[in-house]
Amino acid sequence: MLYQAIVISLVVFLTVGGQELLGFTQLGRPIVIGPLVGLLLGDVQTGLLLGASLETIFMGVVNIGGAMAAEPGLASALAVTFAINMGGGLGVALPIAIPLGIIGVEVKTLIYVLVVGPFAGVFDRLAANGQQKKYTGLHFGLWTLQWFLYSLIPFFAILVGSKATQNATNMIPDTIINGLSVAGNLLPAVGMAMLMKILWENNISVYYFLGFLIVAYFKVPLIAVAVMAIVIGVVSAQNDFRMHKIEKKAEERAAVVTTGSSTSGEAESNDEQENDDFFS
Amino acid sequence: MADKKELTAREKKLLRQMYWRSFTLYSAVTPAKQGASGFEYTMMPFINEFYDDEEEKKQAMVRHNSYFNSNLALVPFIMGVTASMEKENSETEDFNTDSINAIKTSLMGPLAGIGDSVFWGVLKAIAAGVAIGLAKSGNILAPIVFLLIFNVPVQLIRWYSGKMGYTLGSTYISQLYENGLINILTKAASTIGLMMVGAMTSQMVKLDIKWNMVVAGKKVLETQNVLDQIFKGLLPLLITLGCFYLIKKKNVSLNTLIFGIIIISVLASLAGIV
Numbered sequence: 001m002l003y004q005a006i007v008i009s010l011v012v013f014l015t016v017g018g019q020e021l022l023g024f025t026q027l028g029r030p031i032v033i034g035p036l037v038g039l040l041l042g043d044v045q046t047g048l049l050l051g052a053s054l055e056t057i058f059m060g061v062v063n064i065g066g067a068m069a070a071e072p073g074l075a076s077a078l079a080v081t082f083a084i085n086m087g088g089g090l091g092v093a094l095p096i097a098i099p100l101g102i103i104g105v106e107v108k109t110l111i112y113v114l115v116v117g118p119f120a121g122v123f124d125r126l127a128a129n130g131q132q133k134k135y136t137g138l139h140f141g142l143w144t145l146q147w148f149l150y151s152l153i154p155f156f157a158i159l160v161g162s163k164a165t166q167n168a169t170n171m172i173p174d175t176i177i178n179g180l181s182v183a184g185n186l187l188p189a190v191g192m193a194m195l196m197k198i199l200w201e202n203n204i205s206v207y208y209f210l211g212f213l214i215v216a217y218f219k220v221p222l223i224a225v226a227v228m229a230i231v232i233g234v235v236s237a238q239n240d241f242r243m244h245k246i247e248k249k250a251e252e253r254a255a256v257v258t259t260g261s262s263t264s265g266e267a268e269s270n271d272e273q274e275n276d277d278f279f280s
Numbered sequence: 281m282a283d284k285k286e287l288t289a290r291e292k293k294l295l296r297q298m299y300w301r302s303f304t305l306y307s308a309v310t311p312a313k314q315g316a317s318g319f320e321y322t323m324m325p326f327i328n329e330f331y332d333d334e335e336e337k338k339q340a341m342v343r344h345n346s347y348f349n350s351n352l353a354l355v356p357f358i359m360g361v362t363a364s365m366e367k368e369n370s371e372t373e374d375f376n377t378d379s380i381n382a383i384k385t386s387l388m389g390p391l392a393g394i395g396d397s398v399f400w401g402v403l404k405a406i407a408a409g410v411a412i413g414l415a416k417s418g419n420i421l422a423p424i425v426f427l428l429i430f431n432v433p434v435q436l437i438r439w440y441s442g443k444m445g446y447t448l449g450s451t452y453i454s455q456l457y458e459n460g461l462i463n464i465l466t467k468a469a470s471t472i473g474l475m476m477v478g479a480m481t482s483q484m485v486k487l488d489i490k491w492n493m494v495v496a497g498k499k500v501l502e503t504q505n506v507l508d509q510i511f512k513g514l515l516p517l518l519i520t521l522g523c524f525y526l527i528k529k530k531n532v533s534l535n536t537l538i539f540g541i542i543i544i545s546v547l548a549s550l551a552g553i554v
Contacts, residue, residue, distance in 0.1 A: 020307055020309075021307050022303050023303045023305050025427070025431055026404065026407075026426070031408060032423040032427065034415075035422065044420060049416065049418075051415060052416050056408075056484045059405070059484075070534070070535070098539075113311055116310050117310050117312070119308070120310040123317055123320075127341040127344075129338065130334060132324055135317070135320065136321055138308070139318065139321050142307070146308075175549050176550070178549045179546030179548065180542065180545070182548065185485070186485060186545060187538060189485045189516065189519045189520040189541070190523050190534060192481045192485065192520050192523070193528075193537075195400075195473070196474070196477055197528055198396060198397050198400065198401040199401045199477065200474065201470060204467065204471045205474065207474045208474045208477060208478040208481075209478060211474070211477065211482070212479065214479060214482075215480075217512060222410055222480065223413075226406045226409070226410070226472075228475070232475065233469065233472040234468070236467070241464055244460050244464065
């Protein structure tokens with residue numbers, strides 16, 4: 001148990017913490033942590049499968065502007081560990097992962113506000129005095145401190161929690177486990193909805209349904225859909241660019257025309273605008 | 281764009297340092313100033329290079345110890361622009377130093393918006409989608425493929441946009457906006473992303489109804505079959521659109537949705553529907 005506790009907290013430290021030091025490299029995603037934990041505990045296949053499932057569930061949990069709804073890294077590391085220990089699948093991992101994701105983000109916020117926050121003033125003072133070495137030291141020191149503290153969660157969770165989780169999970173009746181597996185297959189919907197919130201615009205929304213249709217009826221692999229989507233994206237960008245050029249030309253021509261002679265439809269509003277400018 | 285300068289060996293070295301140091305932008309995020317310490321750490325080599333006077337160095341240090349928050353992939357561009365302005369400041373007499381932070385602040389918002397939709401919405405979604413497929417078929421390379429699909433483009437953009445920001449300076453971004461190119465690119469990226477999300481909805485969101493209508497021991501209605509005949513994946517699609525509606529229009533929080541789905545699924549399982 002001690003070995004597991006040390007190894008898994010190291011994984012959390014190096015991936016979840018590491019991705020803050022190596023900004024935006026996605027080291028702390030479930031699809032990376034799952035197989036890694038699996039490898040270290042001697043069951044890569046379970047790690048892979050659970051990593052993939054948890055990645056779909058946490059798909060939409062992305063770090064935008066520093067605000068996160070859950071911390072998928074800690075959740076995946078512990079859920080995969082417990083699932084491997086108990087020989088269970090997603091039905092076991094899910095009820096562990098979801099609450100842990102939320103606990104993780106709360107602890108992270110606590111550390112951020114109470115541990116790192118108060119040092120803002122120290123940073124100010126060091127900058128004003130031009131003490132670059134100390135400033136750099138604090139920059140990295142705070143990183144080490146906060147992720148060390150964060151890694152204590154998986155350490156104690158595994159030391160203390162393994163037996164308790166096992167007992168608790170064994171008591172859950174089968175219909176509820178089945179319900180949780182169903183939920184596991186539905187939860188990606190939330191992730192998709194989060195991504196749609198970033199991307200959705202009414203005039204391009206048809207492409208969402210096109211993507212859905214292609215996979216639902218033709219079973220095209222995602223990589224092929226990606227290539228199709230890129231082709232469509234390039235074609236539409238070329239079109240937009242051409243339209244943009246035409247509009248610009250129309251604007252330029254309109255600027256030369258002195259009287260209110262009517263021109264083709266699409267440039268008309270620009271025309272009027274330009275003419276008004278001209279006469280003012 | 282015409283006055284593209286040749287970089288000296290010294291400047292090339294500074295840009296390499298910028299690339300590496302900018303990784304640590306959010307190493308010590310504070311609530312008050314977000315990535316200020318990372319930005320400062322990245323600017324240090326430039327400050328030391330451009331200014332000789334200790335007082336000027338301190339002023340520059342204070343300048344960059346200010347609130348900073350943007351999208352990590354595009355941050356080197358902002359840093360490049362900032363560094364070029366610091367250089368200008370060190371060379372000209374009456375340079376308005378307020379303009380440096382003004383440019384920084386005006387760039388970080390819009391670039392965060394573009395970066396979040398391109399990198400989180402499109403690139404991360406594609407990388408995860410492909411890797412999940414591999415992982416489900418037991419391919420051990422899945423995490424490596426995931427990291428490569430995401431990081432190769434991101435690191436190239438980080439490196440080249442940083443260089444571009446430095447050589448072209450602050451006028452460049454306003455030109456991009458004037459050309460309207462930003463909007464066209466954003467729209468194309470969103471189109472790609474949205475189609476991928478549609479494909480992933482179909483592949484990942486799954487629901488099978490087990491409940492069938494039985495009359496006198498005979499199945500008269502196989503619910504799932506009928507639903508499939510109407511439109512394949514109809515329920516998952518409607519559920520996803522429902523989640524989207526709740527998030528976008530009703531501001532329902534992510535955790536509420538997650539727990540809602542879990543509770544409804546368990547209840548449905550107890551009732552024997554799924």
